[in-house]
Amino acid sequence: MKEKDFLMIPGPTPVPESVLHALAKHPIGHRSKEFSDIFCSANAKLQEIAKTKNDVFIYTASGTGAMEAGIANTINPGDKVLSLVIGVFGQRFADIAKLYGADVTEIKVNPGEAISPEQVKEKLSQYKEGELKAVTLTHSETSTGTANPIEKLIPMIKETGALVMMDAVTSLACMPLNCDELGIDVLVSGSQKGFMIPPGLSFIYVSEKAYAAKAECKTPNYYFCWNQAKKALANDTTPWTPNVNLIVALEKALTIMCDEGIDNITSRHVRLRDTLRAGIRALGLKLLTDDSSASSAITAIYPPEGIAVPDIRAAFKKDWNMIVANGQKELKDKIFRMGHLGFVADRDILTGLSALESVMIKLGHKCEAGATLAAYHKALEEKQLCAI
Numbered sequence: 168m169k170e171k172d173f174l175m176i177p178g179p180t181p182v183p184e185s186v187l188h189a190l191a192k193h194p195i196g197h198r199s200k201e202f203s204d205i206f207c208s209a210n211a212k213l214q215e216i217a218k219t220k221n222d223v224f225i226y227t228a229s230g231t232g233a234m235e236a237g238i239a240n241t242i243n244p245g246d247k248v249l250s251l252v253i254g255v256f257g258q259r260f261a262d263i264a265k266l267y268g269a270d271v272t273e274i275k276v277n278p279g280e281a282i283s284p285e286q287v288k289e290k291l292s293q294y295k296e297g298e299l300k301a302v303t304l305t306h307s308e309t310s311t312g313t314a315n316p317i318e319k320l321i322p323m324i325k326e327t328g329a330l331v332m333m334d335a336v337t338s339l340a341c342m343p344l345n346c347d348e349l350g351i352d353v354l355v356s357g358s359q360k361g362f363m364i365p366p367g368l369s370f371i372y373v374s375e376k377a378y379a380a381k382a383e384c385k386t387p388n389y390y391f392c393w394n395q396a397k398k399a400l401a402n403d404t405t406p407w408t409p410n411v412n413l414i415v416a417l418e419k420a421l422t423i424m425c426d427e428g429i430d431n432i433t434s435r436h437v438r439l440r441d442t443l444r445a446g447i448r449a450l451g452l453k454l455l456t457d458d459s460s461a462s463s464a465i466t467a468i469y470p471p472e473g474i475a476v477p478d479i480r481a482a483f484k485k486d487w488n489m490i491v492a493n494g495q496k497e498l499k500d501k502i503f504r505m506g507h508l509g510f511v512a513d514r515d516i517l518t519g520l521s522a523l524e525s526v527m528i529k530l531g532h533k534c535e536a537g538a539t540l541a542a543y544h545k546a547l548e549e550k551q552l553c554a555i
């Protein structure tokens with residue numbers, strides 16, 4: 168059946184119909200009052216979602232653009248940067264910093280592991296006072312479905328005076344995140360994830376301390392320059408022509424999100440994660456990440472012995488019109504990943520689990536038909552998670 172595709176990848180994610188309709192409207196002038204009103208409303212709601220009063224800039228760029236902007240506006244060649252790397256995207260942040268001439272030290276762990284407070288404490292103790300300029304870290308590492316314990320790590324980093332630069336591309340609007348309470352200086356996210364709109368926009372939240380770093384930063388930049396963005400923000404607009412239609416859609420999506428409430432959104436994601444994980448385990452499949460550091464946005468699953476990841480993905484697509492993701496880089500064909508972020512409901516988890524069960528049975532994996540539904544209900548009951 169055509170047009171029944173369902174994305175269960177970690178982004179792009181499904182888009183609500185009313186948001187698609189907003190996207191389909193004629194473009195409006197980006198210097199009009201009408202646009203400014205929509206833009207300001209979106210900005211205020213972006214602050215609400217991240218629990219912050221910091222300025223937020225909307226770039227017409229994907230998440231990587233916002234990551235690069237964070238580095239380009241703060242880091243001078245030779246600055247010492249510590250990068251916490253738990254997968255592909257943590258590595259990307261480190262690589263961008265290196266490209267801009269930073270002296271980068273990395274803490275790396277095995278795929279599926281998070282970075283521990285002990286590791287960070289030990290590494291931080293090796294810097295002289297005031298020597299470390301910034302720490303880059305990923306909240307939810309999309310390549311592994313692992314989340315770093317940011318509530319423990321960030322206060323330790325703050326004590327050193329270093330800037331905290333966090334990639335929240337698949338955590339913001341999915342996992343609990345209080346930007347101001349934690350004191351995150353540079354926080355980046357992207358539109359095609361928890362924000363329920365297509366790819367093409369990214370967001371960067373900038374603290375006063377990050378602005379102070381910008382004032383001392385000699386690295387040249389133009390498109391992503393915070394001075395330009397801040398000046399335009401004071402006039403309720405963007406410095407350059409933005410993707411107007413995506414911003415109209417963003418405002419619509421944010422209205423839906425703020426109506427649900429950010430805390431309700433993050434508890435929904437916990438429920439989706441926990442019920443999905445219970446169903447997967449009921450099929451006898453192993454997960455890459457322990458419960459203690461599981462992301463609420465993505466789950467990485469090992470295929471059963473003798474069944475290839477490409478065959479699993481092909482069966483999902485052919486039989487169920489469902490798209491699940493492969494592993495990335497060294498995890499390619501070693502794991503598959505199911506995304507459950509953004510416009511995802513309990514019904515989608517049940518559908519995803521039933522499809523997974525059917526795919527497994529079809530590919531010859533020994534499991535009991537109906538196991539996922541039983542596990543789903545058991546998880547709800549045991550964890551006292553209230554569905555729907």
Ligand SMILES: Cc1ncc(COP(=O)(O)O)c(C=O)c1O
Binds near residue numbers: 230232305334336
């Ligand atoms: C955690 C994380 N960081 C950064 C990115 C890069 O974002 P983009 O592909 O939008 O440039 C992604 C994309 O999947 C991501 O998941």
